[in-house]
Amino acid sequence: MAVGLKPLGTLYPVPGFELGVASAGIKKVGRRDLVVMRCAPGSTVAGVFTQNAFCAAPVLLAKQRMQQPVQYLVTNTGNANAATGEPGLAAANAVCQALASQVGCSLEQVLPFSTGVIGEPLPVDKIEQALPAAIADLTEDNWALAAEGILTTDTLPKGASLQVEHEGVTLTVTGISKGAGMIRPNMATMLGYIATDAKIAQPILQNMLLDATNQSFNRITIDGDTSTNDSCILVATGQAAMPTLEKAEGTLYHKLREAIFSVAKQLAQAIVRDGEGATKFVTVQVNGGATAQESLDVAYAVAHSPLIKTALFASDPNWGRIVAAIGYAGLANLDTSLVQVYLGEVQIVQDGGRAASYLEEQGAAVMQQAEIDIRIELGRGSCDETIWTTDLSHEYVRINAEYRS
Amino acid sequence: MAVGLKPLGTLYPVPGFELGVASAGIKKVGRRDLVVMRCAPGSTVAGVFTQNAFCAAPVLLAKQRMQQPVQYLVTNTGNANAATGEPGLAAANAVCQALASQVGCSLEQVLPFSTGVIGEPLPVDKIEQALPAAIADLTEDNWALAAEGILTTDTLPKGASLQVEHEGVTLTVTGISKGAGMIRPNMATMLGYIATDAKIAQPILQNMLLDATNQSFNRITIDGDTSTNDSCILVATGQAAMPTLEKAEGTLYHKLREAIFSVAKQLAQAIVRDGEGATKFVTVQVNGGATAQESLDVAYAVAHSPLIKTALFASDPNWGRIVAAIGYAGLANLDTSLVQVYLGEVQIVQDGGRAASYLEEQGAAVMQQAEIDIRIELGRGSCDETIWTTDLSHEYVRINAEYRS
Numbered sequence A, B: 001m002a003v004g005l006k007p008l009g010t011l012y013p014v015p016g017f018e019l020g021v022a023s024a025g026i027k028k029v030g031r032r033d034l035v036v037m038r039c040a041p042g043s044t045v046a047g048v049f050t051q052n053a054f055c056a057a058p059v060l061l062a063k064q065r066m067q068q069p070v071q072y073l074v075t076n077t078g079n080a081n082a083a084t085g086e087p088g089l090a091a092a093n094a095v096c097q098a099l100a101s102q103v104g105c106s107l108e109q110v111l112p113f114s115t116g117v118i119g120e121p122l123p124v125d126k127i128e129q130a131l132p133a134a135i136a137d138l139t140e141d142n143w144a145l146a147a148e149g150i151l152t153t154d155t156l157p158k159g160a161s162l163q164v165e166h167e168g169v170t171l172t173v174t175g176i177s178k179g180a181g182m183i184r185p186n187m188a189t190m191l192g193y194i195a196t197d198a199k200i201a202q203p204i205l206q207n208m209l210l211d212a213t214n215q216s217f218n219r220i221t222i223d224g225d226t227s228t229n230d231s232c233i234l235v236a237t238g239q240a241a242m243p244t245l246e247k248a249e250g251t252l253y254h255k256l257r258e259a260i261f262s263v264a265k266q267l268a269q270a271i272v273r274d275g276e277g278a279t280k281f282v283t284v285q286v287n288g289g290a291t292a293q294e295s296l297d298v299a300y301a302v303a304h305s306p307l308i309k310t311a312l313f314a315s316d317p318n319w320g321r322i323v324a325a326i327g328y329a330g331l332a333n334l335d336t337s338l339v340q341v342y343l344g345e346v347q348i349v350q351d352g353g354r355a356a357s358y359l360e361e362q363g364a365a366v367m368q369q370a371e372i373d374i375r376i377e378l379g380r381g382s383c384d385e386t387i388w389t390t391d392l393s394h395e396y397v398r399i400n401a402e403y404r405s
Helices: A057-065 A085-103 A124-136 A143-149 A202-214 A251-273 A292-304 A306-313 A319-328 A360-367 A394-402 B057-067 B085-103 B124-136 B143-149 B202-214 B251-273 B292-304 B306-313 B319-327 B360-367 B394-402
Strands: A017-022 A034-039 A044-049 A072-077 A110-115 A158-166 A169-178 A191-196 A231-236 A281-289 A340-343 A346-350 A371-377 A383-390 B017-022 B034-039 B044-049 B072-077 B110-115 B158-166 B169-178 B191-196 B231-236 B281-289 B340-343 B346-350 B371-377 B383-390
Touching: A017 A124, A017 A143, A034 A124, A034 A143, A044 A057, A044 A202, A057 A085, A057 A110, A057 A231, A072 A085, A072 A124, A085 A110, A085 A124, A143 A158, A143 A169, A158 A251, A169 A251, A191 A251, A202 A231, A202 A251, A251 A281, A251 A383, A281 A292, A292 A306, A292 A319, A292 A371, A292 A383, A306 A319, A306 A383, A306 B394, A319 A340, A319 A346, A319 A371, A340 A360, A346 A360, A394 B306, A394 B394, B017 B124, B017 B143, B034 B124, B034 B143, B044 B057, B044 B202, B057 B085, B057 B110, B057 B231, B072 B085, B072 B124, B085 B110, B085 B124, B143 B158, B143 B169, B158 B251, B169 B251, B191 B251, B202 B231, B202 B251, B251 B281, B251 B383, B281 B292, B292 B306, B292 B319, B292 B371, B292 B383, B306 B319, B306 B383, B319 B340, B319 B346, B319 B371, B340 B360, B346 B360
Parallel strands: A072 A110, A191 A231, A281 A371, B072 B110, B191 B231, B281 B371
Antiparallel strands: A017 A034, A034 A072, A044 A231, A158 A169, A169 A191, A281 A383, A340 A346, A340 A371, B017 B034, B034 B072, B044 B231, B158 B169, B169 B191, B281 B383, B340 B346, B340 B371
16 A cells, blocks of 8 residues: 555665575565675764664664674564563574674674564574575675565565766665654664765764754654664765765765765655555645744644544545644644645645635545645744654554554 | 443432533534533632643633633534634634523623534524523433533543532532543543532632542543643532532542542543544553653553554554553653563563563453553652553544544
8 A cells, every 4th residue: 555655766786785685484484584784894884773762682782883893784574672681682692693603704793683573582593594595695786685675564665776976986875774664753764774885984974874864764753653673774885986075065975965865765755655554645844833843743743643644544634633733732832823734735724724715625635645745834933844654544453453463 | 332331320410500402403403412501609610621722712712711700601512613713702702692691691601612623613503593492401400411412423421420428418529521532631521511519619629620630531542632622610509508618628628529530530531431433441550650740651652652552452462562662752761671561460571571471362361351451660760640541443543534524
């Protein structure tokens, strides 16, 4: 039921970044559920991770290891290795050690990632047995298969790729992501991997990733549930013929930043488009807040309201539910007479009440579309924010009522 | 689909408080949708109202008029008269004025209440035409019919009543409520009316109502949507043979306070039991918070999570979703190794991980029940909080996708 999510387009290989995929049979026999990624020596790596206090064992380990050079990433699906305590940490380390031994690096140079059911022991044996196949499969030309290999309840693989030219050198930025449920800001994708062959100093790379996620993965919500396993990794292999980018300035910096933003945004939106049970892709734009936070508060109140989400599912322009959500978003001294609301190009609320010009048929026509823009003008300041979300359908309930059975 | 909500029991009349019901045909012809209530002269009246910034015209007027003696309450269903601006205020006043003229009181002695669809003009004519029938129907013995007359998407009327003896005098506390969707704290019932024949000074009465709602209506959530029209009114007619209660102390004060708490709690729980599409009645108890607010933050994170709500619907003891919600509730420096979680009497999480003794069948057996207790021990302090909520079912989506059609 993905909304406007196209099959994977071209995913350009990134020199110095290889991917290998295998089946460990963690949840289903034969399913591709193990992905190994290799970063060429000299790569810089940036990461952002979930802020959930119950963050998973692999997240704890990956965060610690960001300080030293990273050589390998290993990802399994079907089991989140979260809320598993000390045995969970030991299991994640056992996987990293098995990989390190086979490829000849140190344990600390491997970052682990897991996604799937929370609270069950990680089947380390199955993963260890499948590692040789994943390692043997490592190649730069394997993004599409890896995009499949990291999926759980997703219905389609998610990838984005683009190239920029700079002084005669072609630079590539390619990424993949997964996630369809337990999606909400604070590192909202369950997993995202982006690589470039540019040479970028680690502090610059980390800031680029933070900025990019704040405008992409941290601006999406499906069900308001922040996962225990969210992680997004940005790798710069430095294989391109260019000097190392050491400062956050200049044409090259801005070109790369734009490219990384664009890939992150496409990957984040792909997650929403493939949201569990989604029949609508909804952009909620809140303009004119006194602070960015209050614009976000209103946007998330709208995006999380089950009443609005079911109205979106029903294609019902029930704008009363939108003003109710604006009203309870917690803004101090909100002057409702300054509030304007638009559905697409149609103004439905004018100065806090029903727009004089508004006809129900106009709203209904917008709501029939698969992609819907809700724009709210608060009239309190100059802070604008945009987030993306889905509707709440019967299919969402079915998927989540049946997930473990 | 109400969960454990019994047919109305005995609702004792409250001397000095009369109710009259009529059909104005606001949304459906023939449906009882207009209720007038009369408070005997000398009554004291307390009220709490929604904190939604888009609060409805009747809420704005009722709040203003709490300062003077109240004689009448007039309630319509089928139209919320919210987000209707100046015309909405004029419409609510027109209804109050029509009632005041017919009964011979002043406009300011009438409190208006509305519930139903947001953003549509109130059909004043229809209401005015039905007022004489409602006035003619006024009697102390009409609580059950009034409980029906205030419903919207509710499937059953909601009432609670009890009597206490004090020094040979019988005192009565009776109340009714309505609400099944757009239910969340900050005055969570859409409408609640409680009356007693005790003599209680207004400041004492207002504090009793605040305390009672904070432990009842403000501790329930169905969908996390705070309504524009929530109001709860407590009337003390003073008809009982007793001196006026002027201080918040003494046996009588505590007896009355207990009685009012008990009625408010029953009415609030009745709203949850009749929650839209509810198949489960869920008590979320969070103990050991450092502050009341952090216990509430955890409780609401659990109660609002669509993933937990769908697991409850599916009777799936998916405890990983519970720890994920605890983890994202925003508690600073949460030591997850101190967290314990119980489903009914079964410990599912011990010291932050799966309880060693836990068997899936035990959790499944609890989840099969219609009434489920989730107890979370945070181990950070001594603040305990309890809230009540429902699951998220196919029926919830159906009701809210079809509400206006």
